[in-house]
Amino acid sequence: xxxxxxxxxxxxxxxxxxxxxxxxxxxxxxxxxxxxxxxxxxxxxxxxxxxxxxxxxxxxxxxxxxxxxxxxxxxxxxxxxxxxxxxxxxxxxxxxxxxxxxxxxxxxxxxxxxxxxxxxxxxxxxxxxxxxxxxxxxxxxxxxxxxxxxxxxxxxxxxxxxxxxxxxxxxxxxxxxxxxxxxxxxxxxxxxxxxxxxxxxxxxxxxxxxxxxxxxxxxxxxxxxxxxxxxxxxxxxxxxxxxxxxxxxxx
Amino acid sequence: xxxxxxxxxxxxxxxxxxxxxxxxxxxxxxxxxxxxxxxxxxxxxxxxxxxxxxxxxxxxxxxxxxxxxxxxxxxxxxxxxxxxxxxxxxxxxxxxxxxxxxxxxxxxxxxxxxxxxxxxxxxxxxxxxxxxxxxxxxxxxxxxxxxxxxxxxxxxxxxxxxxxxxxxxxxxxxxxxxxxxxxxxxxxxxxxxxxxxxxxxxxxxxxxxxxxxxxxxxxxxxxxxxxxxxxxxxxxxxxxxxxxxxxxxxxxxxxxxxxxxxxxxxxxxxxxxxxxxxxxxxxxxxxxxxxxxxxxxxxxxx
Amino acid sequence: xxxxxxxxxxxxxxxxxxxxxxxxxxxxxxxxxxxxxxxxxxxxxxxxxxxxxxxxxxxxxxxxxxxxxxxxxxxxxxxxxxxxxxxxxxxxxxxxxxxxxxxxxxxxxxxxxxxxxxxxxxxxxxxxxxxxxxxxxxxxxxxxxxxxxxxxxxxxxxxxxxxxxxxxxxxxxxxxxxxxxxxxxxxxxxxxxxxxxxxxxxxxxxxxxxxxxxxxxxxxxxxxxxxxxxxxxxxxxxxxxxxxxxxxxxxxxxxxxxxxxxxxxxxxxxxxxxxxxxxxxxxxxxxxxxxxxxxxxxxxxxxxxxxxxxxxxxxxxxxxxxxxxxxxxxxxxxxxxxxxxxxxxxxxxxxxxxxxxxxxxx
Numbered sequence: 024x025x026x027x028x029x030x031x032x033x034x035x036x037x038x039x040x041x042x043x044x045x046x047x048x049x050x051x052x053x054x055x056x057x058x059x060x061x062x063x064x065x066x067x068x069x070x071x072x073x074x075x076x077x078x079x080x081x082x083x084x085x086x087x088x089x090x091x092x093x094x095x096x097x098x099x100x101x102x103x104x105x106x107x108x109x110x111x112x113x114x115x116x117x118x119x120x121x122x123x124x125x126x127x128x129x130x131x132x133x134x135x136x137x138x139x140x141x142x143x144x145x146x147x148x149x150x151x152x153x154x155x156x157x158x159x160x161x162x163x164x165x166x167x168x169x170x171x172x173x174x175x176x177x178x179x180x181x182x183x184x185x186x187x188x189x190x191x192x193x194x195x196x197x198x199x200x201x202x203x204x205x206x207x208x209x210x211x212x213x214x215x216x217x218x219x220x221x222x223x224x225x226x227x228x229x230x231x232x233x234x235x236x237x238x239x240x241x242x243x244x245x246x247x248x249x250x251x252x253x254x255x256x257x258x259x260x261x262x263x264x265x266x267x268x269x270x271x272x273x274x
Numbered sequence: 275x276x277x278x279x280x281x282x283x284x285x286x287x288x289x290x291x292x293x294x295x296x297x298x299x300x301x302x303x304x305x306x307x308x309x310x311x312x313x314x315x316x317x318x319x320x321x322x323x324x325x326x327x328x329x330x331x332x333x334x335x336x337x338x339x340x341x342x343x344x345x346x347x348x349x350x351x352x353x354x355x356x357x358x359x360x361x362x363x364x365x366x367x368x369x370x371x372x373x374x375x376x377x378x379x380x381x382x383x384x385x386x387x388x389x390x391x392x393x394x395x396x397x398x399x400x401x402x403x404x405x406x407x408x409x410x411x412x413x414x415x416x417x418x419x420x421x422x423x424x425x426x427x428x429x430x431x432x433x434x435x436x437x438x439x440x441x442x443x444x445x446x447x448x449x450x451x452x453x454x455x456x457x458x459x460x461x462x463x464x465x466x467x468x469x470x471x472x473x474x475x476x477x478x479x480x481x482x483x484x485x486x487x488x489x490x491x492x493x494x495x496x497x498x499x500x501x502x503x504x505x506x507x508x509x510x511x512x513x514x515x516x517x518x519x520x521x522x523x524x525x526x527x528x529x530x531x532x533x534x535x536x537x538x539x540x541x542x543x544x545x546x547x548x549x550x551x552x553x554x555x556x557x558x559x560x561x562x563x564x565x566x567x568x569x570x571x572x573x574x575x576x
Numbered sequence: 577x578x579x580x581x582x583x584x585x586x587x588x589x590x591x592x593x594x595x596x597x598x599x600x601x602x603x604x605x606x607x608x609x610x611x612x613x614x615x616x617x618x619x620x621x622x623x624x625x626x627x628x629x630x631x632x633x634x635x636x637x638x639x640x641x642x643x644x645x646x647x648x649x650x651x652x653x654x655x656x657x658x659x660x661x662x663x664x665x666x667x668x669x670x671x672x673x674x675x676x677x678x679x680x681x682x683x684x685x686x687x688x689x690x691x692x693x694x695x696x697x698x699x700x701x702x703x704x705x706x707x708x709x710x711x712x713x714x715x716x717x718x719x720x721x722x723x724x725x726x727x728x729x730x731x732x733x734x735x736x737x738x739x740x741x742x743x744x745x746x747x748x749x750x751x752x753x754x755x756x757x758x759x760x761x762x763x764x765x766x767x768x769x770x771x772x773x774x775x776x777x778x779x780x781x782x783x784x785x786x787x788x789x790x791x792x793x794x795x796x797x798x799x800x801x802x803x804x805x806x807x808x809x810x811x812x813x814x815x816x817x818x819x820x821x822x823x824x825x826x827x828x829x830x831x832x833x834x835x836x837x838x839x840x841x842x843x844x845x846x847x848x849x850x851x852x853x854x855x856x857x858x859x860x861x862x863x864x865x866x867x868x869x870x871x872x873x874x875x876x877x878x879x880x881x882x883x884x885x886x887x888x889x890x891x892x893x894x895x896x897x898x899x900x901x902x903x904x905x906x907x908x909x910x911x912x913x914x915x916x917x918x919x920x921x922x923x924x925x926x927x928x929x930x931x932x933x934x935x936x937x938x
Contacts, residue, residue, distance in 0.1 A: 067438035068409040167312055194435050194464045196311025196479075197565050198572060201525050208509040222438055223465075228528035247529065259528075260439060267440040324779045326937045345935070346781065354779040358772030364593045365586065376582030377780045420776075 031058045032091075033185050033216040034079065039088035041074050048074040050239035051088070056232075058184075061207060061217040063227050066236030067267045072220050075236070076187055079218075081105055093184045106134065109178035109186035113193045116174040119163035123154060126162060127177055134181035148176050168199035175206050179215055186210070188219040192226065204229055224260040233259075235266050242266050277302040277427060277458050278323060283332035285318050285481075292318040293329070294481035300460060300474075305453045308462040309469050309568070310478035316462040317357060318481075320431045323460070324354045337426060350378075353425035355416050357432045363405030367396050367415055370404055371422060378423035388455065389418045392448055410441035417448065421457075428452065430461040434468065446471045466565040477568055484571045489564055496562040496570060498522070501540065502530035505552040514550045518543055523573060532566060533557075579782060583790030590764070591794050601760070605752050605802045609809045612744040623701055626653040626670035628661065630678040635716065639686075642712050643674070648704060665691050672701055745810045746898035747871030749829065750891035752806065753799055753836045754865050759857035761795050761840030766853040775937065784933050792837045799833045810902075819905025825898065828911065831918045832894040836861075838925035839890075845932040865891040893917050 034056040041049040049071045056062045066072045077083035079092050081101030090097045093107040117126050124145060131141035149155045152172055162170060171191070178186055188207075192200045204226065211217050219230070227233055227247060234244040243250055243266055247259055254262045278300040285293040293315045300306045308316045321327045323336060325345035334341045339348050361370050371393075375382045386393070392414050399407065404415060413433060420428060430449075434442045446468065449459055461472070469475045470489050477484040477492070485492055505511045512531055515524045520539040525532055535543060540557065547555050562570075591598060625643060629636050644651045653670055655661055661673045675687040688705055692698030765788070768774040777787055803826065810816045843856045866872060868882060869891035875883055886892050897914035900906045908915075 067440055068436075070438075190436070194312045194432070196314070196464065196572075197466060197568050198525075199311065204526055205509075205512065208512070212509055222436065222442075224439060225528035229526065263439050264443070267438065270440075321775075321937060324775075326775060326778055328936065349779055350781045352779065354776060356772045356775045358775070360772040360776045362586070362590070362773065365589055369586070369589060373582060373586050374776075374780075376579055377777065377782050379579055379781075423780075 032056065033058050033060075033093055034062075034218070035089075035091045036079070037089040039075070039078065039090050040086050041071075041078060041083065042086045047239050049078070049085075052236070052239075052241045054234055054241060054244055056185075056216055056218060058216055059211055059214045060232060061211050061219065061230045063230030063233040064218060064220045064236070065227060065233055065263065066220075067270055070236040070267075070270065071239040072236055073189070076189060076218070076220070080108060080110060080187060106181075107184050109181070109183040110189075111174050111178040111186065111191055112189040113191055117162045117170060117177065120161060122159050122161055123149070123165070123173060124158045126173070127180060130177045130180055136181055144180065148180065152176060167195065168202055171195065171199060171203050172206060175203065175210075179210055183215065185216040185218060188217065190220050190222065192221060192223060200226070224258065224263060227259040227263070235263060237266050237270050242269075275302045276300065277304075278334070278336050278460070280319075280323075280334040281332055283319070283322060283329045283334060285315075285322065285327070285329050291481045293322070295332070296481065296483060298476060298483065298486070300458065302458055303453070303456055304473045305449060305459045305471070306461070307469050307472035307475040308460065308478055309464075309466065309475050309564075310462070311464055313480070314478040315481040316478060317431055319478075320354070320356075320429050320460075320462065324352060324429055325349060350423075351426045353420035353423065353428045355420045355428075355430045355433055357435070361404045361412065361416055361419065364403060366401050366403055367407070368400040370415060370419055374419040375422045380423060382422065385422055385424045388424050389421050391451055392421070393418050409437060410444065413437065413441065413445060414448070417445075421452070425457065427458045427460065430459065432462050432464065434463055434465060442468070466563075466568055469564040475564075477571060479572060479575060484575060485567075492564065492567050493562055496567050498534050498570065500560055500562050500566060501533045501535065501557050502527065502560045503533050503558075504530045504554070504556045505547065506554050507552065510550075511547070511552060514547060514552070515543065518546050523569070525569060527565075530556075532560075534570075580786050580790055583782075583786060584793045587764075587790055587794045591798070597760075601756055601798050602801065602805075604755070605748065605806050606809065608748045608752065609745070609806065609813065612748055621648065623649050623672060624652045624670045625649050626655045626661065626664055626673045627651055627676075628655040628658065628673060629676040629680075631680065633681050635684075636676050636680055639676075639709070639712055640674075643705070643708055646704070646708055649708075661689055665689070672705065674705070742816060742903050743899075744871070745806070745814065745816060746895045746902065747869065749803070749806055749898055750832070750869055750871060750895045751862065751865050752802055753829070753833050754839070754857075754861050754891065756799050756802065757792075757795050757833055757836030758840035758843060758861050759854065760798075761791055761837055762843035762847070762853040762857055763850050764795075765791055765841070765844035766847060766850050769848060770850055778936065784935060785930065788841055788930075788933065792841070795840075796833060796837065799836075803829050803833075816902065817905075818902060820901035821908070824908045824911070825901045828894065828897045828901070828915055828918070831915065831922060832890065835890055835918055835922040835925060838922055838929055842925055842929040842932065845929060845934070864889045868892065869895050871895055890918060890921050 032055045034054070036055070037053050038051050039049060039053070040047065040051050052075060064072055064076065074083065078085045078097060079090060081097060081104045085097060092104045095103040095107070097104065118129070121129065127145045127148065128141055131145065136144070146155070149158055154169070154173070157165065157169070162173070165173070175191070192203055195203070200223070207217055207219070221227065230247065232244070232246050233250060234241045236242065243253070243262070245253065250262050251257065251259065254265050256262055256265065276299045278298065280296055280298045283293045283296040284291065296315070296319065298319070308319060310316050322329050322334060322341065325341050325348050328342060336348055337351055341348065362373070365373065371382055395414055396411060396418065399411065404412060407415065417433070434445055437445070442465070449461065450471070453459055463469070472489065474486065474488050475492065476486040487495070503511065503515065508531070512524060512526060515521055515531065515533055520536040520542065522534040522536060524534070544555060544557065627640055640651060643649050653664060655664060655673065658675065661675070664670045665673070671691050673689040675689065677683065677685040686709065688702065690698045690701055768777065807822070811818060839861060840857070843853055843860070847853050847856055868875070868886040868889045870886070871891070875886050875892065878886065893914040897911040900911050
């Protein structure tokens, strides 16, 4: 691999492992994610996705292995990493009792964006979303689809290199789900790397590359098309079933 | 024979209508699906039908019993698994089951035959605390607890939300098995693909029914020509087909985009896309599925 | 009945498996007794006294010796001029200064300066020191036949050593039962609402009254255990004399425990989250117990409105009854008023709570 290539890798993971006592939650995983890539991180409940994601975000310390996120070491430079990543989960991202603008300002402040820069950038964001007239509306008064759009925009407001999306579309209707993915596409086309987990297999198809975790290990890693070819099936659903039904853990 | 009937159910929370005049009838022995997003009103329907809340107006009958007057009788005959997880995590598998059996004044053994196909997966963990079970196992236990008194109707509120595809599939297999034993099952889900497993479905949106029919008939009612379309740059493709003046609707659909055009404009769009420098364009007519139908019906309501 | 027992069994599983909470519940009375009985004390201990005497006549020396001989007071400093009094007090060297006038023999005058930043303490210090002085002058009068002054003779009844634990033990009892019964019961009911299991129970044919009473049983048992611990500790560790009948004491405590349970039940039917239940119990129940029950602040000194309000604080009646039985050793007939008030309150609360308790979610 040449030098240039390794610079373009936003995530580099080598033999990463996390143990809780004798339980190996994440078992020796290795993968790379390139700049601007939409990387799907799939696996059954309890396969170790959340644990792996936490280690990459610098929230949880790995037991062994190496990993670099946005060029920084996950053991020593977690603060640097946190400045350069965005995070959005289904459960929490916006404060419902703050207005749209207040939420944006808050996140801008959290990521150390200068006060004088926040305002123009916030207005740009609101204009892009066609939200300008909703600037002072409380977030809880917005429809779900809007909230989600806003949550994503806020997660990338500080122009991170990489954004982690943890089941961002659970329980969301088909239309809102699609709008959301279009936003992801758009962000990726601007060079933001997307790291996403989902239980929707059609969403898996939208990813450039996918990994499927089973019992803490990465059992498959490729583009959706190649995976289907590799397992000789027609849909990602079938790929997932073939792999995940091998799982022994939990049950 | 109809086992559930609702007449113009209305329920308001503050200014928003959770239910806005809902009319629904469900047949005995059916596996009936309520399909809709968060906020469509699915949970409110369940809560009214299980006698947990009263509607602001309208009526409903279950097993020919009135939900307002005869709630005591209704409660003896239904099983309910709420969306929020409802087992006691500090009790063991067996203790949970025993407790829910005693709530209905019966022993586990009395109705073991009905839950056994599900419980058999759990038997070897029967002394494990419910909190230590995996997601799929918890779900099986919750289902066993909801079934232990042999209810005539089973209400399941989003049992598969946040559950991985493999466990979801297993869960639906169990539901089919229960249906074959004659239990009427009413289940809600935000997953469109699960709709195909139901005998009939109701598509809900903002407290109203958009459509109620068998999945097959709902698909049959899709009266437009649907294309799937692909090219090398999928995101650009979506933007471009949306700009095309004869495009009615276009949306992502897994590997391809789905596209509904005005009549006879397929060739025209191909020409148009070539001018936009798309390579390897592939367009093909496809049959719609429930998700396409949901999106079609929803577009009519906007 | 079978259903009821199944519920009770389940409730016992819950609280027995939550080891940490269980430990807190059982250890709390012990901790409170220790804290209130020893650490937080309004008794006099080690009071440092400074003396300013321009001429040290023999009578002054006698007085100083008498004070120094008392176990509560120690003369630590002789002060030269009145400015130093303030200084020494600020530095914390002395708590009290005794100032004799310069012609003490012919015209005896004594000024007592007390650091009254803690008024309760200052009061008792004042009381003690003046009784020592009074004592001295009475003796002196007899010997040298000075003109007779008015004799006051104070006798402290029931608590001759003015031990603060006598006051606090009934207060602790009033507090513990509210905490355990009201707070824990309401939190445990609301927990079921929060986790969604209440929905399942409501949808079942079980009568709400069964759910509710089953919730109360374990906390009732824990409270009885606590009652026992408190009484044991009170007699052994704090050596509080049990002047009255233990049976009456237990009886009135049971009424109070039941009342606290009813309170918890009422709270649980009014709130939706565990946090809200906690706040409601702490603000609505514990605070009045601390402030308005007479446990810390004497009710007679309160503004008249607060005195009225204190009448609806059950702990006031309970604490008063416990004091009467435990410390004063009165017969049950003397606490009849308290017992009746508490019983009526309990019945009222349980009726309101059961009325408020809904068969449905809202």
